[in-house]
Amino acid sequence: MYSVGMSTSDRLIESTRELLWERGYVGTSPKAILERAGAGQGSMYHHFKGKPDLALAAIRRTAEEMRATAAGVLDGPGTPYERIAAYLRRERDVLRGCPVGRLTMDPDVIASDELRAPVDETLDWLRERLAGIVEEGKEQGQFAAGLDGEWIAATIVATVQGGYVLARASGSPAAFDAGVGGLLSLLAPRETTRPS
Numbered sequence: 001m002y003s004v005g006m007s008t009s010d011r012l013i014e015s016t017r018e019l020l021w022e023r024g025y026v027g028t029s030p031k032a033i034l035e036r037a038g039a040g041q042g043s044m045y046h047h048f049k050g051k052p053d054l055a056l057a058a059i060r061r062t063a064e065e066m067r068a069t070a071a072g073v074l075d076g077p078g079t080p081y082e083r084i085a086a087y088l089r090r091e092r093d094v095l096r097g098c099p100v101g102r103l104t105m106d107p108d109v110i111a112s113d114e115l116r117a118p119v120d121e122t123l124d125w126l127r128e129r130l131a132g133i134v135e136e137g138k139e140q141g142q143f144a145a146g147l148d149g150e151w152i153a154a155t156i157v158a159t160v161q162g163g164y165v166l167a168r169a170s171g172s173p174a175a176f177d178a179g180v181g182g183l184l185s186l187l188a189p190r191e192t193t194r195p196s
Contacts, residue, residue, distance in 0.1 A: 011037040016058035025108040063118040080137030094173040127153040
């Protein structure tokens with residue numbers, strides 16, 4: 001399951017990331033982590049103070065990966081609209097849901113300031129980055145001058161996260177795709193008509 005050269009610490013973090021995504025914090029037992037990681041009983045406590053410490057390392061890694069993936073698309077080539085469209089249309093495992101968004105529905109993660117911090121930071125970073133792209137599009141005349149970049153960024157994040165929920169509920173990615181398509185049609189730059 002894991003690469004041969006992966007350290008025990010990394011195997012523990014990766015197995016915890018997967019289990020948090022699949023089962024949530026309470027459903028992720030130390031025994032399940034050790035079994036998935038292929039690690040011995042004392043391994044967790046050799047590398048981490050306990051389950052909360054390991055969960056924090058896993059959540060941080062998930063958050064870092066999400067930011068890197070989003071930045072790879074948002075900082076890529078194209079107009080502001082094209083970069084937002086690329087972010088919204090990038091390949092995702094829609095029916096599995098968002099690994100970071102999933103954590104916001106976990107009462108144990110939300111109740112812990114420490115465990116919630118990487119989630120909050122990631123969503124704040126994403127909204128800020130998207131708001132900057134909307135402002136860039138406004139400056140270029142691609143988006144209407146009256147658009148509020150922060151509001152549009154919040155709408156983009158809400159569309160993605162809500163799309164995951166609707167897709168999971170229906171068992172089909174069509175709900176996610178419909179939300180993305182609707183938002184992109186609302187954001188689409190208007191064609192400028194040239195005088196004849």
